[in-house]
Amino acid sequence: MISPQQLEVLAGAVGDDALEPHPPLELEGARLSATLRPRDGAALRRALAALGRCGLAAIVRGGGTRLGLGNRPSRADVLLSTERLAGVVEFDPSEGVCQLRAGTALADARAELNAGGWELPLDPPGARASVGGALATAAVGPRAQGFGLPRDLVLGLEVALASGERARCGGRVVKNVTGYDLNKLYTGSLGTLGVIEAAWLRLRPLPERVATFEAYVSGVAEAAESGLLAARRPAARAAAIVDRPERADEEGVAAFRVVVELAGDAASVEHDAAWLERRLGAREVDAATLDGVRELQGQMPGAAGLRFRVAALPSRLPRTLGGLRAAGARLLAYPGLGLVYAGFAVSDPGDGAEVDAIFRRAARAAGDGAGSYLCEAAPALAKAGRDVFGDVSGSLALIRALKSRFDPDGVLNPGRFAGGI
Numbered sequence: 001m002i003s004p005q006q007l008e009v010l011a012g013a014v015g016d017d018a019l020e021p022h023p024p025l026e027l028e029g030a031r032l033s034a035t036l037r038p039r040d041g042a043a044l045r046r047a048l049a050a051l052g053r054c055g056l057a058a059i060v061r062g063g064g065t066r067l068g069l070g071n072r073p074s075r076a077d078v079l080l081s082t083e084r085l086a087g088v089v090e091f092d093p094s095e096g097v098c099q100l101r102a103g104t105a106l107a108d109a110r111a112e113l114n115a116g117g118w119e120l121p122l123d124p125p126g127a128r129a130s131v132g133g134a135l136a137t138a139a140v141g142p143r144a145q146g147f148g149l150p151r152d153l154v155l156g157l158e159v160a161l162a163s164g165e166r167a168r169c170g171g172r173v174v175k176n177v178t179g180y181d182l183n184k185l186y187t188g189s190l191g192t193l194g195v196i197e198a199a200w201l202r203l204r205p206l207p208e209r210v211a212t213f214e215a216y217v218s219g220v221a222e223a224a225e226s227g228l229l230a231a232r233r234p235a236a237r238a239a240a241i242v243d244r245p246e247r248a249d250e251e252g253v254a255a256f257r258v259v260v261e262l263a264g265d266a267a268s269v270e271h272d273a274a275w276l277e278r279r280l281g282a283r284e285v286d287a288a289t290l291d292g293v294r295e296l297q298g299q300m301p302g303a304a305g306l307r308f309r310v311a312a313l314p315s316r317l318p319r320t321l322g323g324l325r326a327a328g329a330r331l332l333a334y335p336g337l338g339l340v341y342a343g344f345a346v347s348d349p350g351d352g353a354e355v356d357a358i359f360r361r362a363a364r365a366a367g368d369g370a371g372s373y374l375c376e377a378a379p380a381l382a383k384a385g386r387d388v389f390g391d392v393s394g395s396l397a398l399i400r401a402l403k404s405r406f407d408p409d410g411v412l413n414p415g416r417f418a419g420g421i
Helices: 004-014 041-054 106-115 131-136 180-186 220-231 266-280 288-297 314-326 352-368 396-406
Strands: 019-027 030-036 058-061 078-081 088-092 097-101 154-160 166-170 195-202 209-217 236-243 256-264 283-285 306-311 330-334 339-344 373-377
Touching (some): 004 019, 004 041, 030 058, 041 078, 041 195, 088 106, 106 131, 220 266, 220 314, 220 330, 288 330, 339 352
Parallel strands (some): 030 078
Antiparallel strands (some): 019 030, 088 097, 154 166, 154 195, 209 283, 236 256, 330 339
């Protein structure tokens, strides 16, 4: 529990209106006795400095859509929310760049940028997803094939360090190379090295034409081949292979959907649309179909299920899909990105043998694909004693050194990153 003296220090740092003491909230074994909602970057930095002085640790939350990502925290006392750090700081339509505060909801930013003729190239699942959360978790969605990965879209970041200092890296254009690689360090570090305050992002122009198509295929090999062929079409900015588990045991019945979104100039889209219709027997469907696929990505197979993200080489995608399907997983794959999302139902998350077997299946599938795996979501019991990031022994020394340099007192999300850092 946080003492009255510690609460007084925190209130002095952020203001009474930004501090909410409450009965302990349980988060994967941690008991959070207060929530901090700093109103601006200066208050955020004061809050971090105060947490360090008080010997307290924080779980950082953006939109809350991926709060379960990562290992169980080794300790935590408060929830640090960036929700009040919201809004478009600057939008330059002539350059196709913008600066967004970390707590800005992607949906809100998208509406403003679309009105100016540009697209926000972040596409993670979750209606409440925020800019900072999407970058801190390096979250992707189906359109990442055309948009690019989060680390490649960030031009510059403003970050609040655990010490209360501010760090700036990159800038509004690529030629501002000072600290450019630090953008990639913070992106995907799960808020363990610093809290993103604001980000400069490279935008994409709105396409002239967008069309979504869907085809049905029967087996794993056909699904992988069709998905890869579709993903390689010039106008394809998203391609997904979607499992249909309710049809899996019916012989000769289409057990997979292949969903493709084409975007670009009208001529290119029409050309690839004709190819999809001719080669795959695809038909045009409502644009919301791909939004439905994105939300499937974030779903769990039951209340106690486990969801893994497995990376695989395109040439090994059939083997990876087949192995996971044989193990009983529900599948969603983005062949153009080499990513497979596998959901496993679990009868008892406290059954170590059952959970261990599922982790071994995910590791085997990653090995078959010459890639890696991450358990993106699991009950707290299933995480106990396990590293959801898989085998990180080769990079553990580097990860520890970075944590020691950026957050020596363990203020930010302690225990949640790879290796329990």
